[in-house]
Each structure stands twice: as structure tokens, then as C-alpha cells.
Amino acid sequence: MRYQDCAGSLDTVRKILKVNHAGEFGAVNIYRAQILVSKFFRRRYVPMLQNFMADETRHLNIFWTEIQKRHGVRCKSYWLCGVGGWAMGAISALFGKAGMMACTWAVESVVVHHLKEQLIYLNQQRDCGVYDAVKFILEDEENHRDIGYAEGGGNIFYLPFRFMISAFTEIVIRLGMR
Ligand SMILES: [Fe+2]
Ligand SMILES: [Fe+2]
Numbered sequence: 001m002r003y004q005d006c007a008g009s010l011d012t013v014r015k016i017l018k019v020n021h022a023g024e025f026g027a028v029n030i031y032r033a034q035i036l037v038s039k040f041f042r043r044r045y046v047p048m049l050q051n052f053m054a055d056e057t058r059h060l061n062i063f064w065t066e067i068q069k070r071h072g073v074r075c076k077s078y079w080l081c082g083v084g085g086w087a088m089g090a091i092s093a094l095f096g097k098a099g100m101m102a103c104t105w106a107v108e109s110v111v112v113h114h115l116k117e118q119l120i121y122l123n124q125q126r127d128c129g130v131y132d133a134v135k136f137i138l139e140d141e142e143n144h145r146d147i148g149y150a151e152g153g154g155n156i157f158y159l160p161f162r163f164m165i166s167a168f169t170e171i172v173i174r175l176g177m178r
Contacts, residue, residue, distance in 0.1 A: 001114065001117060001173075001174065001177075002117060002120075002121075003016065003117055003118055003120070003121035003177075004121065010072070010073065012121065012125075013070070013122070013125060013127055013130055014067070014070055014072040014073070015176070015177050016118050016121075016122070016130065016134075016177075017063055017066050017067045017070065017072050017130065018067060018072055018073055018074060018075040018176065019075055019077075019173055019176035019177055020059075020063050020115075020118075020134070020137075021060065021063035021064055021067060021074065021075065021078070022074070022075035022077050022078045022080075022081040022172075022176060023081060023111065023169075023172070023173065024056055024059040024060035024063055025060055025078055025081050025082050025085070026081035026082060026084060026085030026107075026172070027052075027056040027059070027060075027085060027107065027111075028053060028056045028057055028060055028082075028085070029081075029082045029083075029085035029086040029089060030085040030086070030088055030089035030092075030103060030104075030107065031049050031050075031052045031053035031056060031089060032053060032086065032089065033085075033086045033087075033088075033089030033090040033093060034049050034089045034090075034092065034093040034100050034103075035049045035050060035053065036090070036093075037089075037090055037093035037094065038093060038100075041093075042093075042096065042097065045097060045100070048147075049100070052104070052144060055140045055144070059137045059140065062133050062136075062137065063133065066129060066130055066133055069129070075176050076176075077172055077175060077176050080172065081172060084168060084172070088103055088107075088165055088168070089103065092161070092165075095158070095161070097151065097152060098152040098153065098155045098157075098158060099158060099161065101147075101148045101149075101151045101152045101153030102148070102152075102153040102154075102155060102158035102161055102162050102165075103148075103153075103161075103162075103165055104144055104145070104147070104148030104153060105145055105148030105149050105153030105154065105162065106148075106153075106161075106162040106163075106165040106166045106169070107165060107166075107169050108141050108142075108144045108145035108148060109145055109166065110166050110169040110170050110173070111141050111145075111169070112138065112141050112142055112145055114173055115134055115137065115138040115141060116138065118134050119131060119134055119135060119138070122134060
């Protein structure tokens with residue numbers, strides 16, 4: 001999806017910020033649910049998931065700070081992202097490690113694609129603050145995506161599951177940018 005100027009009360013930069021902020025809340029809740037389930041069934045994955053969640057919490061705070069600086073708003077989809085993320089995290093965790101990693105790989109692949117597109121737009125706008133924030137966070141998300149793949153997220157049996165998660169993520173981002 002190409003990012004471009006839009007008409008309306010909220011400019012594209014503020015829209016990007018609110019969508020990304022809501023997405024990070026979704027990500028925090030994916031890992032929150034996965035940690036909860038893993039504490040019962042797969043304790044050895046808890047430290048890795050806690051590292052992911054710490055990254056997502058940092059991203060959430062960075063975007064919220066940028067929103068406040070620009071008198072932006074919280075996305076209408078904020079709570080939907082939270083509940084949807086928690087549900088995806090819980091369901092994926094019931095499938096075990098490959099399920100959790102398939103979830104991470106699917107979500108982060110979509111997110112990385114969008115962040116890269118956002119950087120092209122933000123570079124044109126010469127908005128250094130938001131550009132730097134997105135660039136910094138992109139590195140973490142690429143790392144999450146690659147770990148998800150390396151740890152078994154590419155398992156062929158999870159193709160339909162990954163497809164559903166990618167579609168949900170894509171739809172939420174596009175709805176938020178409208
Ligand atoms: Fe994140
Ligand atoms: Fe992430």
C-alpha cells in the first residue's frame with residue numbers, strides 16, 4: 001500500500017502514528033496471551049516472548065509520545081487491536097511453538113512491509129521525528145519476523161493460519177488509514 005497525502009481533519013502523518021500505535025497495542029497483547037499460555041504448557045519459551053513483549057511495549061510508548069507531540073489521537077481500532085491481538089496470541093499458543101512463531105512471522109511480515117512504505121512517505125515529508133521512530137522500530141520488527149521464521153514459523157501446516165493472521169493485520173491497518 002502506498003502512503004499519500006489525504007484530505008480530512010487528520011493528516012497522513014498523524015494517521016500513520018495512530019495506526020502504528022494501535023498495532024503495537026495489538027502486538028503487546030499477542031505476546032501477553034502467548035506468555036500466559038506458555039507459563040502453563042511451555043515455560044522454556046517464556047523468556048523469548050517476554051523479550052518480544054518488552055520491545056513492543058517500547059514501540060507503543062514511542063508512538064504515543066509522537067502522537068502527543070503532534071496533538072494526535074488514539075485510533076478507533078485501538079481496543080479491537082488489543083482484543084484481536086490477544087485472541088490471535090492465545091490461539092497461536094495453543095498450537096505450540098510453531099503456531100506462536102507462525103503468528104509472529106505473519107504479523108511482522110505485514111508490519112515490515114507497511115513500515116517500509118511509511119518511510120518512503122515520511123522521507124518525502126521530511127518529518128525527521130516520525131521517520132527516525134519508524135526506522136528504529138522497523139529494525140526490531142525485522143528481527144522479530146526473522147526469529148519467527150527461523151524458529152519454525154514457516155511450517156507448511158500453518159499456511160492457512162498465517163494467511164488469516166496476515167489478512168486480519170492488513171485489514172486493520174487499511175481501515176485505520178481511511
Ligand atoms: Fe512493535
Ligand atoms: Fe514486533
